[in-house]
Amino acid sequence: MVAQSMTAQRGLDEPRAIATRCSACPIRERAVCAYCSDQELTVLDGIKSYRTFTAGREILAAGETTPFVASIVTGVVKLTKTLPDGRVQIVGLLFPSDFIGKVRDDVASYDAIAATDVTLCVFQRRPFGLLLKNTPALENRLLEMTMDELDAAREWLLVLGRKTARERLASFLLMFARRSKPVDDGGKTDAYTLPLTRTEIAEYLGLTLETVSRQMTKMRGDGIIQFQTTRRFHVPDMDRLQDVADGT
């Protein structure tokens, strides 16, 4: 139910024919396999398979042994941590070409959940781990991507540790606009469609959904953002949004 209602508003990843050959893969240029030669690609081709998860489905569970790692082909995945009393924090948001899963550790320290319908390019963990050792191109890229994730996580520490609700929301919209492609809304402007509910945005920002909602309303009133629907928004002036995010 949840999955289907979300599918309708998802917007980011229209279901589409999925490439079975790496050479035709939409994330070929930026995924973990980006630096692989055609020859290395054929090896990868042999151990990969595609899996889809409907919105809301659990992909990996914290504390459990994970049998696979994967690249995100389409959709958005959220990584969450939960306190014993149920408080939830989203600790990572993964977009197409991003990599899911630990290579060495077999237990995940967070849940991975499909925020939208998701298509993954899946590798069994063991074979992938072995391949990684013998394929510098693969390991180079994975190191690069992991470092980028670390940078992003540290940027978010600043957001959660020091920014106000308004600044957090602006930071989120900005981050999202940068990492997702705009949807052409038929007019002369670009619009973005949020893959998350207000609750999920709150979980990402360390706030409550009420506070997120209030700040959305306020920013709309200030002309910082414009809403076509509750999920679809347009930013008239990115620099101005950036200023809000930086508290300047």
Next chain:
Amino acid sequence: MVAQSMTAQRGLDEPRAIATRCSACPIRERAVCAYCSDQELTVLDGIKSYRTFTAGREILAAGETTPFVASIVTGVVKLTKTLPDGRVQIVGLLFPSDFIGKVRDDVASYDAIAATDVTLCVFQRRPFGLLLKNTPALENRLLEMTMDELDAAREWLLVLGRKTARERLASFLLMFARRSKPVDDGGKTDAYTLPLTRTEIAEYLGLTLETVSRQMTKMRGDGIIQFQTTRRFHVPDMDRLQDVADGT
């Protein structure tokens, strides 16, 4: 002056003779070179040098080109990000054997500052980058360490996003106790010496120094921790501290 007053209370890293040969290095087993063979080590030996920074000194500056990367031999380094209006957040705390600096990007996205007196094993960035490409043992370990840092950063996102002041402080003390060696205080118990001021702890926890101080006092009153000095503390029951950190 600041540096010297801090040196007096530092406690973590008494100045000591520093190994010049890798085989005698105190962090040999856990640093980025951990998986290197003796042969590979001799190559590293050739491009390394030691540098010391007194407490408070800047090691790397955000936005500036960094000429080197390094392993921490002794001391504690804090990574900080600063908002335009001066708000500061510590986004990482590095201990002996941890690795500093970007290998690929030449500009840092945060400041690195010596929290105590620090000794680094420094490598020029270019030669190290080249060596990294040709030395799987080095790259394997760096990938592993980067993934661990990412895990730690995500754990901290939960702390900053969802935990109360009390829970944050407990999480910090716990983390610190785990990553640093206890100081034998001559009795039957282990004591830990904090390498950070109250202000710095607050910068790490997304709080103010007053809130940190109040929570310290309260936890002492509750018998969760005992203070020998303002910097030196003892934990009678780690499990109890863990419960406080988890909000249970």
Next chain:
DNA sequence: CGCTTCATTGACGACGTTCAAGACATGTGG
């Protein structure tokens, strides 16, 4: 057309911040 989920808005209260004063420790110079 009713059910469910999602989003908005309001009233009130709590937790942490801000502002301020004072205590404590350490180092310096007379």
Next chain:
DNA sequence: CCACATGTCTTGAACGTCGTCAATGAAGCG
């Protein structure tokens, strides 16, 4: 050795932002 300065830490009181509780509205789906 004491007076004084400096940096650190503690404690108090008032304030404000955000969380909690609650009601209402809007949208999609059976």
